[in-house]
Amino acid sequence: EKYTPKVGASFVRNEDYWGEKALPERTEFTFFTDVQPMILALQGGQVDIINQMPVLAGVALLSDPSVDIISLKSSAHQQLHLRCDDGPLKDARVRRAIALSMDRDKLVAGLMKGRAVAGNDSPFAAVYPS
Numbered sequence: 001e002k003y004t005p006k007v008g009a010s011f012v013r014n015e016d017y018w019g020e021k022a023l024p025e026r027t028e029f030t031f032f033t034d035v036q037p038m039i040l041a042l043q044g045g046q047v048d049i050i051n052q053m054p055v056l057a058g059v060a061l062l063s064d065p066s067v068d069i070i071s072l073k074s075s076a077h078q079q080l081h082l083r084c085d086d087g088p089l090k091d092a093r094v095r096r097a098i099a100l101s102m103d104r105d106k107l108v109a110g111l112m113k114g115r116a117v118a119g120n121d122s123p124f125a126a127v128y129p130s
Helices: 035-043 056-062 092-101 104-111
Strands: 002-004 008-012 026-030
Touching: 035 056
Parallel strands: none
Antiparallel strands: 002 008, 008 026
16 A cells, blocks of 8 residues: 555455455554664554564563563574674683573573573574474
8 A cells, every 4th residue: 555664564354365365454564773762652552563572672572461461483583693703702612611601591581581591502593394
């Protein structure tokens, strides 16, 4: 129906489609450049759904009884980036010591509010089929 760059898009059902009529008849998407305005729009009733909210940014939503949070298993992951071409981090043993010293369960509890699974240094998550 309509597309405005950096603002949003609206879509209407194709009444000439040969199959079963799609639901809903019309849908609208609002584009956000930052997560906070997106969360405020949800709390203010300007939008009905938001997608992939960072846990720390949406802590207030996790305890808001008017908001339903749907959590899905995914392969999303967070990394700790280290500059390994200079200084002590050039030594693989130092990097390994850092990796072994991190309390991953505490990171999940604190940074992800328990809404994640501790990783194993591989981007291949358990949700991938064997």
